[in-house]
Structure formats: structure tokens, C-alpha cells
Amino acid sequence: MLSTSFILLLAISLAGFFVGRYRIVRLTAEAGAGSHSLPTYHGSFVALWIGVPCLLFLLIWTALEPAILESLLLASLPADEVQGLSGGERDLLMAEIRSVSRGLIFGEPEPFVVEAAVRFSAWQTLSSWLMLVASLALAAAILFLTYKRIALYFRARQAVERILSVLMIACSVLAILVTLGIVISLLFEAFRFFERVPVGAFLFGLNWEPQIPIRADQVAGQGAFGAVPVFLGTLLIAVIAMLVATPIGLLSAIYLAEYAGRRVRSAIKPVMEILAGVPTVVYGFFAVLVVAPALKDFGGALGLEVAPNSALAAGSVMGIMILPFISSLSDDALAAVPRALREGSYAMGATKAETIRNVLLPAALPGIVGGILLAASRAIGETMIVVMAAGLIARMTANPLESVTTVTVQIVTLLIGDTEFDNPKTLAAFALGLLLFVITLLLNVLALKVVQKYREKYE
Amino acid sequence: MAATDIPGTPAIDWFGEAQEARRRRRHAADRRLQFCGIAAIATAVLLLGILLASLLMNGAPAFTQTHVRFEVTIDPAKIEAEDPRSGDFRGIVRAGFEGLIGEELGRRDRRAYHDMLSNGAQYMLRDRIVAEPALIGQTITVTYPFADPLDQLHKGLIDRTTPEEQRRVSDRQIAWYDSMVAQGAVSKPFNWALFFNADSRFPELAGLAGALVGSFYALLVCFLISFPVGVAAAVYLEEFAPKNRATDIIEVNINNLAAVPSVVFGLLGLAVFLNFFGLPRSAPLVGGMVLSLMTLPTMIIVTRAALKAVPPSIREAALGVGASRHQVILHHVLPLAIPGILTGTIIGLAQALGETAPLLLIGMNAFITSPPGGIMDPATALPTQVFIWADSPERGFVSRTSAAILVLIGFLILMNGVAVFLRQRLERKW
Numbered sequence: 011m012l013s014t015s016f017i018l019l020l021a022i023s024l025a026g027f028f029v030g031r032y033r034i035v036r037l038t039a040e041a042g043a044g045s046h047s048l049p050t051y052h053g054s055f056v057a058l059w060i061g062v063p064c065l066l067f068l069l070i071w072t073a074l075e076p077a078i079l080e081s082l083l084l085a086s087l088p089a090d091e092v093q094g095l096s097g098g099e100r101d102l103l104m105a106e107i108r109s110v111s112r113g114l115i116f117g118e119p120e121p122f123v124v125e126a127a128v129r130f131s132a133w134q135t136l137s138s139w140l141m142l143v144a145s146l147a148l149a150a151a152i153l154f155l156t157y158k159r160i161a162l163y164f165r166a167r168q169a170v171e172r173i174l175s176v177l178m179i180a181c182s183v184l185a186i187l188v189t190l191g192i193v194i195s196l197l198f199e200a201f202r203f204f205e206r207v208p209v210g211a212f213l214f215g216l217n218w219e220p221q222i223p224i225r226a227d228q229v230a231g232q233g234a235f236g237a238v239p240v241f242l243g244t245l246l247i248a249v250i251a252m253l254v255a256t257p258i259g260l261l262s263a264i265y266l267a268e269y270a271g272r273r274v275r276s277a278i279k280p281v282m283e284i285l286a287g288v289p290t291v292v293y294g295f296f297a298v299l300v301v302a303p304a305l306k307d308f309g310g311a312l313g314l315e316v317a318p319n320s321a322l323a324a325g326s327v328m329g330i331m332i333l334p335f336i337s338s339l340s341d342d343a344l345a346a347v348p349r350a351l352r353e354g355s356y357a358m359g360a361t362k363a364e365t366i367r368n369v370l371l372p373a374a375l376p377g378i379v380g381g382i383l384l385a386a387s388r389a390i391g392e393t394m395i396v397v398m399a400a401g402l403i404a405r406m407t408a409n410p411l412e413s414v415t416t417v418t419v420q421i422v423t424l425l426i427g428d429t430e431f432d433n434p435k436t437l438a439a440f441a442l443g444l445l446l447f448v449i450t451l452l453l454n455v456l457a458l459k460v461v462q463k464y465r466e467k468y469e
Numbered sequence: 470m471a472a473t474d475i476p477g478t479p480a481i482d483w484f485g486e487a488q489e490a491r492r493r494r495r496h497a498a499d500r501r502l503q504f505c506g507i508a509a510i511a512t513a514v515l516l517l518g519i520l521l522a523s524l525l526m527n528g529a530p531a532f533t534q535t536h537v538r539f540e541v542t543i544d545p546a547k548i549e550a551e552d553p554r555s556g557d558f559r560g561i562v563r564a565g566f567e568g569l570i571g572e573e574l575g576r577r578d579r580r581a582y583h584d585m586l587s588n589g590a591q592y593m594l595r596d597r598i599v600a601e602p603a604l605i606g607q608t609i610t611v612t613y614p615f616a617d618p619l620d621q622l623h624k625g626l627i628d629r630t631t632p633e634e635q636r637r638v639s640d641r642q643i644a645w646y647d648s649m650v651a652q653g654a655v656s657k658p659f660n661w662a663l664f665f666n667a668d669s670r671f672p673e674l675a676g677l678a679g680a681l682v683g684s685f686y687a688l689l690v691c692f693l694i695s696f697p698v699g700v701a702a703a704v705y706l707e708e709f710a711p712k713n714r715a716t717d718i719i720e721v722n723i724n725n726l727a728a729v730p731s732v733v734f735g736l737l738g739l740a741v742f743l744n745f746f747g748l749p750r751s752a753p754l755v756g757g758m759v760l761s762l763m764t765l766p767t768m769i770i771v772t773r774a775a776l777k778a779v780p781p782s783i784r785e786a787a788l789g790v791g792a793s794r795h796q797v798i799l800h801h802v803l804p805l806a807i808p809g810i811l812t813g814t815i816i817g818l819a820q821a822l823g824e825t826a827p828l829l830l831i832g833m834n835a836f837i838t839s840p841p842g843g844i845m846d847p848a849t850a851l852p853t854q855v856f857i858w859a860d861s862p863e864r865g866f867v868s869r870t871s872a873a874i875l876v877l878i879g880f881l882i883l884m885n886g887v888a889v890f891l892r893q894r895l896e897r898k899w
Contacts, residue, residue, distance in 0.1 A: 073746065076747055077747075167793065171793065175709065178701045179705060181697070181701035181702040182701075182710070184702065184765075185702055185722060185765060185766070186718075188737075188765065189725070189726055191737055192733060192734075192737045195736070195737055195741050195745075196737075198740070199740055258512055258513060259509075260509075261509035261510075262509040262513055264506055265505075265506025265510055266510070269503050269506055278510055278514070281513065281514055282513070285513065285516075287819070287820075287823075287881060287885065288878070289822075289877065289878075290823070291823070291825045291852045291856055292524070292823075292855075292877070292878070294859070295859050295871075298859065299527065334513075361495050363495075363498050363502040364495065364499070387728060388728075390730075391730025392730070393730070393826035394825050394856070397826075397829075397856075398856070418730070418732050418826070421830075422732070422830065425739065426829060426834065439736070440736060440740070443732065443733055443736040446730060446732070446733065447729065450728065451729070454728045455725075458724075
């Protein structure tokens, strides 16, 4: 019914466009004089005034309909069946009624459930028809009102431009709403987590064992939610990744910027772009399939004990992933140093290497450091490589040959599967997500500030 | 004016031994740096090469599937004419398959023998008979895939010299297989099932159809949401917004959003779309909405760059002729910026195609065995399908995961290629 209403409204808006346009053309022909705005604007005026409010109406109705119908249904159930039920049991009852109303019947539902299901589907049909009729009535009313406004003196262009400006501002505000939405939803769920686990225990605890019993009689751990080992794991893998990526990235940027001819540059740049464009799940699979076994065999040949999901495997593949970032950002930073500095240094007799070391690198250092910080922020927030290649047990170790777990792995493993939002396990993932968001935000802001504060303005 | 003319500077023999040695050292240092640069680039190229080579080597076997051909008699006694769907197709297929081997099979041998044929053969026969009921009573030749262990054997991926307990195929199965090969009943055609079947527990039947359709719907929703909103926001920020604190905050906001890890968007999708709005889990609609939130900052940044590239003279000429500010943008600036916006959109969508983490969190990693009918049906996406298959223990899935990755990379190359082509064709030099 939603798609039908949507298509009908689109059709009415389009019809309104032609109606409005036709009217102004008739009016100008009758009066023999010109109108203020072009006919298209009068048509767009009608079409926009019909389309936008009715679309909003449809969206709001669809968003609110499930909640309203559910509360009405709950109120209509016989009191003796409903009272005394906990929140979870009530949700279960609702779900049963919903699936019975769709025709999926498991076993023998009780008679009041069947009754309620019949009522529910009747109400749903009623609500859909009401929505269609109401939106059509609204569209008709707006069509009538806007039609009456059309006149020779009517400033249709200004009206349409006002509507367009409002729409554009709304779209810009949406970007802020997204950030607000992220912050608010993370904070909300994290606060619910911190009601169960104190902030201090989370931030400074040294034990991460999120296995808690689901039922009272289940044997499981008590659930320790200390995040320090998880963050140490992230740090270990990120450090390994930066150790792999920074030398290769920086040296290749130096070569591409200073030594390489045009043909080499145009051949190598696409390679870097391909490395940057490969999806991270591919890197994860590569780490599991090729890198981890190779490291294990190599370590075994050297007599070292390498875990199959060691931090070294995940970290080195992550380094391969972020190396194009460091390379391209350093390349940009080096290219931004003006030629006068370079040529002045060559004129003094310096070799290219001395120019790079003494003139270019110090001049480009803010940009390079900013690039390294951005790459570090990406390494910390990276998910798929570590989900596939790193381990699940939180371990506080600096040994790259052991398996550690990271923040992103824990977020994914805690949330895959059935998630009920009352469970501390699920909420712990949100608390970790909040911390991850804050840390990456701080790193990005720091990178920006470093570049802005220390950047030389040469012109 | 040599340095030696200035009083107090020591006399340096620039052409003596010491200075020659010093020059040699300096040039050697220069060459060393150059060599390090080349080594770094070579390492990067080598790593990319190893990545692609291992994917190709691993994935190539999955593009063919071993089939076996045999005759099957559609026994009317086993199928009711009014309800062909519920016939005993398993029995029919088993009888036909046993016809390939002349010998009588004992009970245990029979089980091992029928394990050689794919479990999906009976359903393929059923679908064919339901579509053509006239075949009941006839004898037809069918070609069905082998089960995964035999597929691996035919592709040479099983070592026949390992002891029988450590192998996935027993000696008897190898003997039967050899006799089938001798009869010419075994073939290895292109594995169309990889593209037209949905996911399955059995590697020989598993395909990407569900994932491809799910990814298509998700990208469609992503494009429909992020393109209008992104372009509108960018046009406003670039052309109409006054330069004050509020717009500065919006700009900083957008740049920060572009750098937020993708997991956080998945958390947002989970908390708001699934929990608060109650949208269906695993639906491409929710996946598309989360992807559009991630693509939105990219879209805004790209559109702003494209709008900035249009020279001010165009705007001023339009204003001079009497256009209003909206008309300048809509009729003059935006059409000239469309090529840049389009290129950026395609690149943004290509990035969205490869995103996995947020889709995992909103549930698109479920085991779905049929392609979605619409944007509200549960579905998987291509990268999440790769993730699911990478976790599966059967050997057949290892090569299929690599093949799926090659399909994904193929799409990315296609999209990026189209973007580069459009950029070259439509770019205007001002």
C-alpha cells in the first residue's frame, strides 16, 4: 500500500505541474499581458507544494503506524492474560500475534491470540486504506489551494526558490543529524551499559571475558568487562601496521615525488590506487589464506611458536592496506613544497638525497605527520582484516607472535547473532564503539590541527 | 670569490683526495636513497602481485564444476501425475546413477556410492519434471554435478597417495570415479551455478545470485538516498551558505564523518534503524540506508570540488544576463559540474560496494538460500557472502571464496573503469 500511495502521489504531483502550467498559460492568453514568472515556475509551485508535504505525511504515518497499532492491540487484549507479563514475555506475545496474523501458525495458539491476530490484520488493512485516502485528500486540498494562488502578479519563481532553499538546507542539516545520531545513539546505549558495569571497571579493568549466562541455570563466566587488554590488542596490531606501512609508504612517496620520471609515475600511481581500492574483506581473506600459514611455517622453521591468528599476520596485512594512504598523502605534502626551495638547494650543490633530507622533509613534515596520524586512525578503526585474521581472546601481551583481539573484533562478535538490547554483552559493544569513535575523532582532529598549525605558507 | 678569500675560513682543497672521497660518499648516499625508494615501490607492487596471484590461483578451480552424465528412467510408478512435485525423485536419481556402474552394491557401498553425487540432483530433476510433465515415463540423459569431494578429486586437488583415512574420498570411490572417467561420463563445464544459484550448504550448489541481487538493491537504495541529499547539501554549502560559524561547523562535521570507522555506522544502523524504527533485519533497505550515510560525506566533498572547478566567469555572466541565483546554479553551473559529480558518485558507490563491517552488524550475514524479492526481504551482499564463505569449513568453499572475491574485484574494476572513462570523455579544461 505504501508503494501504491507513493506512486499515486507522484502522479498527482506531476499532474499538478501540468495543471498549474496550463492555468497560467490560459491566464496570460486571456489577459493578453505577461505573467511575473515563467509557466514552468507556476507548475513547479503546484507540484512541489503537493509532493513534499504529502511525502512527509506518508513517511511519518509509516514510521508511527507500527508503534500506535501495537499499543492499541495491547490495550485491547483481555486483562487477565496480559497483566503480570514481563517486558520480554509481552514482546513474545506481540510477535506471536503478528506472525499468526501473517498466516505463520506454529502449534496451537490460544483462542485470544487468534482473535487478536484477526483484529490486528483488520486494523492494518484499515490503517493502510486510511493512509491512502488521507494522503489523497491532502493532495487534493493542496492542489485546490495552490491552483487558486496562480495569477498574473503571483511571484511563483520566488516561491519555488524559497521551497528549494528550504529543501537544500534540510539536506545540509541531515549531515549534522547523522553525526548527532551517531553520538546520541552510542551515548544512550553506553549509558545503559554503564548502569550495569561501572565506568572505572570498564576503562581500567584488566579482564575482558564477556561470556555471561543467558539463563539462570546456565554455566558460564561471570562476565568481566575491563577494556584495557582489548585496547592493548588494537594498539599492538596498529603499531605493527604502521611499522610496515610507514617506511614503505614514505620511501615510495619520496621516490615518486623526486626521482621518478613521468612514465614511472603514471605506471605506479594506478598500482597505489588499486591497493587502496581493494575491499578490506579481501585483505582479511588474504591474511587468513596466505599470510598466516606462511608466517606460521616461517616461524616454525626458525623454531618460534607462531599462533595461527597472530598479531603479526593481521598487522602486516593491515600495513599493506594503509600503505597507499601514507604514500599518497606524503606525495601530496612533498609536491606542495615550492620548487624554489628545491632549486635553491640544488644550486648550493646538494645532492637529491641531501635536499630531501635537509630541505624537503622538514618543509613537508606537518603534512607527512598529518598523513601518518590519519593512517593510524584508519588502522585503529579497521574491522574486516582483524575479524578474519586476529583472535577472540583478549590477552595483554606485546609479543606479535601471539594472538590478540581488538576493539572492532569484539564489537562485531558481540553483535552478530541475536541481539537483545537488555543484555550487557550487546551494550558493551556500544560502549566499545563509543570509545572507538572518540579516539578516532581525536586522532583526526589532532592530524588537522598539526597540519594547520605547522604548515608553512610560502606565497 | 672562493671560500678561501674570506679571512678565517680554513683552506679547503676541493679537488684533493679528502674532498673526492666526501663527494663519492655523498653520491653513494644519494644512490642508496634512490635504491631504497625503488625497493619500497617494488615491495608494494610485489605485494599487490602476490595478492592477485594467490586469489587467481585459488579461485580458478571454482569457475568450473565437475558434472557426471547418466541416463535416468522417469518411472511413472514413483510419481503421481496430479502432484509431480512430491514424487520420489531421490529414488529415480539413485536408480539412474547406479546404472553407470555395472556391479551390485552392498548397503555400505551404496551409501558411499551415492555420496559421490550432489545432494541437489534430486531437486534439479524435480524442477525439470514439474516444468515438463511429458517426460514422465521416458528415459532421459541428465548431467548433474558431483559432490564436492569428487569435484576436488577431478580437479587434481586431492593427493591420491595419502592414506585412505586422511582422504575425503575412499579408495572405492576413486575406483568408481576412474571407471566413470573411462566411460566418458565425466565433464567439467563452466560453473554457471556460481552466478545463478543462491547460497547453499553444499559447495557444488552454492552461488552468488542472492548476494548479487542483495548488493544491487542495497546500492540502489544507497544511490537514491545519498545522491540527491549529497548534491543538494553540497550546492547549498558551496553556493548559498553565508560564511559564518554555523557553516564552518557543518563543514568540519562533514570532514570528520568521512573519517569515522565503518563499524560505528553499523552500530548506528543497529541502534536507530533496527532497534528504534523496527525495520526488518538483513533487509537491503537498511543496508542501503547505512551505506548511504557512509557515502554522504564523500558525495558532498566530491560535489563541492566539482562546483569549485566551474569558473566564476560562468556564474557572473549568467547573473549579468539577469538570472536569479537559483537559475545560475540550476541552469548553468550544475550542468557543467555534472561530469565531475558523476565520476565521484561512481567511485563512491564502488567504495560502498566493498563495505562489509556495517552490513555485518545489521544482519546481512545471515544464511539466505534464495535471492531477495524486494528491498524488504532478507538478503546478503557480495562482501558479506565472501565473509560467510571464508568461515565455512568445506574445501570447496575456499576456492569459491576466492572466486567470489574475483567477481567483486571485477565489478569494482568495471565501476572504476567507467568512472575514469567518463572523466576522460566529459572533462572540460577551463
